[in-house]
Amino acid sequence: MFLRQLTYLVALDRFRHFSRAADHCGVSQPALSAAIRQLEHELGVTVVLRNRRVFGFTAEGERVLAWARQTIAALDGLRQEAHFARDIAGGSLSIGAMPPAILVLPLLMESLRAAIPALHLSVNVAASADILHDLAEHRIQMGLIYLDQVPPDGSFETRYLYAEQLVLAAAPGVSLPNRTTCGWQEAAGLPLCLLGRSMRSRQIVDACFREAGCEPTVFLETNALELLHAELRAGRLATILPVAALPSGHEAAAPLQIRRLSPCPAPGVGLVRLRQPVVTALMARSWEVAGGLVLDDALKL
Numbered sequence: 001m002f003l004r005q006l007t008y009l010v011a012l013d014r015f016r017h018f019s020r021a022a023d024h025c026g027v028s029q030p031a032l033s034a035a036i037r038q039l040e041h042e043l044g045v046t047v048v049l050r051n052r053r054v055f056g057f058t059a060e061g062e063r064v065l066a067w068a069r070q071t072i073a074a075l076d077g078l079r080q081e082a083h084f085a086r087d088i089a090g091g092s093l094s095i096g097a098m099p100p101a102i103l104v105l106p107l108l109m110e111s112l113r114a115a116i117p118a119l120h121l122s123v124n125v126a127a128s129a130d131i132l133h134d135l136a137e138h139r140i141q142m143g144l145i146y147l148d149q150v151p152p153d154g155s156f157e158t159r160y161l162y163a164e165q166l167v168l169a170a171a172p173g174v175s176l177p178n179r180t181t182c183g184w185q186e187a188a189g190l191p192l193c194l195l196g197r198s199m200r201s202r203q204i205v206d207a208c209f210r211e212a213g214c215e216p217t218v219f220l221e222t223n224a225l226e227l228l229h230a231e232l233r234a235g236r237l238a239t240i241l242p243v244a245a246l247p248s249g250h251e252a253a254a255p256l257q258i259r260r261l262s263p264c265p266a267p268g269v270g271l272v273r274l275r276q277p278v279v280t281a282l283m284a285r286s287w288e289v290a291g292g293l294v295l296d297d298a299l300k301l
Contacts, residue, residue, distance in 0.1 A: 003075065005039040006068040008032050012048065013057070013065055039064075066137075073138035091282040094122040096131035097144040099225050100164070100201040101269055103244040103299070104144060108290055115289040116282070127223075128200055132156070135274045141283055142290065146200050147268040156272050159291035162299050163266040164242045166205065168259040171235035182259035184212035193220035193228050193237040204265060205240050232256060243299045244269075260301060 004025075011021040012032070022032040040047050047061035057065060093112070097105055105123060112119055124140065131143040135156065146164075150156050168182050170190070177186055188209060194216070195202040202221075209216050219237055222228060229247045231237045240261065247256070271290055273283070 003071075005035045006071055008035050009039065009047065009065060009068045010072060012036065069138045091116060091118075092120040092122070093142065093282070093286055094124070094140040095142045095144065096124050096126050096134055096140045098128050098131065098146070098201075099125055099195070099199065099223065100242045100245040101144045102225060103246070103248070104161070104269075104295065107293060107295070107298075108144070111289050111293055112286055116285065119286075127198065132272070135272065138274070141273060142286065143272040144269070145272055147270045147272075149200060150272055155275055157275050159271040159287070160268050161270045161291075161293055162244075162268075162295035164201075164244065164269050165266060165300050166201075166208075166240055166242055166261050166264050167246070167301060168238060168240055168261055169232060169246060169256045170238035171232055172255070172257060173235040174238050174257065176238070176257050176259055180260060181262050183262060184208050185214050187238075187240060187261065188212070188214040188216045190217065190238045191236070192216050192218050193222070193231045193239050194218055195225075195228070195241070196221050196223040199223060200267075201242060201245070204267065208261070208264065243301055258301060 008021065008025055008027075011024050012018065015021045015024060018033060019029050022029040025032060027035075036048055043060075043064065045060040045064070046058050047064050049056045049058060049061075095105075095108070102125065109121055109123070112121065122140075124134075126134070128143075128145040128149040131140070131145050132149070132151070134140045135143055144161075147158055147160065150158055168176065168187050168190075170176055174190070176182065176190075194205060197203070197206070205216075220227070220231060225245055228239050228241065232239060232247060246258075271287070273287060279287075
């Protein structure tokens with residue numbers, strides 16, 4: 001069994017198409033197909049379901065695929081370890097972050113680059129469940145999510161960064177209560193744009209409205225923060241977002257009105273990584289630096 005066969009298998013899972021997987025791997029489709037068949041012959045099991053209408057993996061193939069990902073991830077870690085030993089300023093790190101933590105990403109990247117100047121970063125914004133899945137599949141090395149979303153089975157390690165604070169925000173033209181704090185009953189009467197219901201942040205907001213015994217007036221639901229920010233800038237709708245998900249100062253045409261919401265939960269947000277028996281020097285250093293961020297004061301109003 002050769003490493004290239006495992007690489008082809010992982011590419012096939014990613015693209016779900018023989019030709020595109022072959023192009024990604026820089027080989028011909030017949031060569032990739034032959035390598036997969038050779039792998040099946042060596043293992044004595046059928047890995048890929050070959051059907052004109054349906055493409056997928058057998059149950060045995062899914063288990064082989066999981067081992068292939070682990071093997072490739074381990075080899076990548078070995079290569080990075082060797083590279084890190086030669087040049088402590090380099091390496092590659094993939095991070096997944098949930099949308100409500102978007103403001104934290106520049107702070108996190110700045111800290112990592114300050115400690116590892118030539119670090120190459122790959123950042124993907126996704127839901128917490130997708131981030132945990134990508135960590136388990138070795139597609140990313142670090143996540144930024146709600147800590148209460150992490151399974152308690154010991155598969156992951158976590159580092160607390162800050163307690164999230166939800167606030168009511170609107171452009172100057174929207175009429176808000178003339179005080180620094182707003183109740184959920186008052187917020188429910190405003191025209192709102194909110195994150196989609198699949199987002200944990202939105203689920204927390206909905207729970208607060210239910211606890212207050214009121215139904216919000218929602219005109220727009222979306223998982224795209226850019227759309228919510230556009231509505232805020234246009235002055236048409238108000239929103240409820242974590243402080244870390246508010247538009248930065250230069251994005252708004254005029255300073256936003258901000259009201260603290262009371263009562264309001266403060267879920268913990270932090271870093272998560274897959275628990276592994278061996279951690280590369282690059283990952284150890286990145287985890288140390290990222291976990292050293294002090295963000296509670298910066299993300300609280």
